[in-house]
Amino acid sequence: MPENTITAPLAPMEPEDVADAFAYIRALQAGDIDTAGAVANDTGPELRRLLLDVAARIVIPITAVDHCDGEPCAHPFLAAALGRLLLEVLRHGDGACLAFPPGIAQTIVRFTENILTEEHGDVADVLRQLEAAGMKQAMEAHPAHRTTA
Numbered sequence: 804m805p806e807n808t809i810t811a812p813l814a815p816m817e818p819e820d821v822a823d824a825f826a827y828i829r830a831l832q833a834g835d836i837d838t839a840g841a842v843a844n845d846t847g848p849e850l851r852r853l854l855l856d857v858a859a860r861i862v863i864p865i866t867a868v869d870h871c872d873g874e875p876c877a878h879p880f881l882a883a884a885l886g887r888l889l890l891e892v893l894r895h896g897d898g899a900c901l902a903f904p905p906g907i908a909q910t911i912v913r914f915t916e917n918i919l920t921e922e923h924g925d926v927a928d929v930l931r932q933l934e935a936a937g938m939k940q941a942m943e944a945h946p947a948h949r950t951t952a
Contacts, residue, residue, distance in 0.1 A: 813863070815944035816856055816937060824853040825934035831905065832912045832926060843904060854907040861911060861933060865918060884918050 816824075823846045830839035843850055915933070916926045 815940045818941040820853050821937040821941050824857045828908045831908045850904045
């Protein structure tokens with residue numbers, strides 16, 4: 804079986820990439836279009852790749868199907884939640900093409916809201932936790948980026 808992002812771990816992102824991607828996501832989630840635009844301008848065309856990297860790190864671990872003795876296990880809650888999320892994303896695309904940074908960021912926010920929070924809890928808090936986890940992994944993988952006090 805060829806390796807893919809489910810069977811092979813994702814390479815850690817660079818710390819600056821984690822910071823840029825989450826700055827953009829959090830700005831859009833908060834409705835701060837000016838900050839989102841500034842981050843997009845500073846990051847340039849790389850923003851799309853960074854957002855897709857973040858999306859993969861959020862979605863893949865949540866949706867990876869465990870195997871029980873070689874047979875797939877049933878995860879009806881996850882399948883139903885993903886189905887509802889897909890319909891919501893398609894229904895409320897907010898005019899943003901899903902293949903471009905605003906659409907990718909909005910999909911990450913909706914995934915976080917619908918699957919990673921309880922009863923549509925504090926999405927901003929969950930995004931901060933995801934950013935902290937991504938930054939920790941990036942700093943461990945790229946120790947040269949650590950600052951000394």
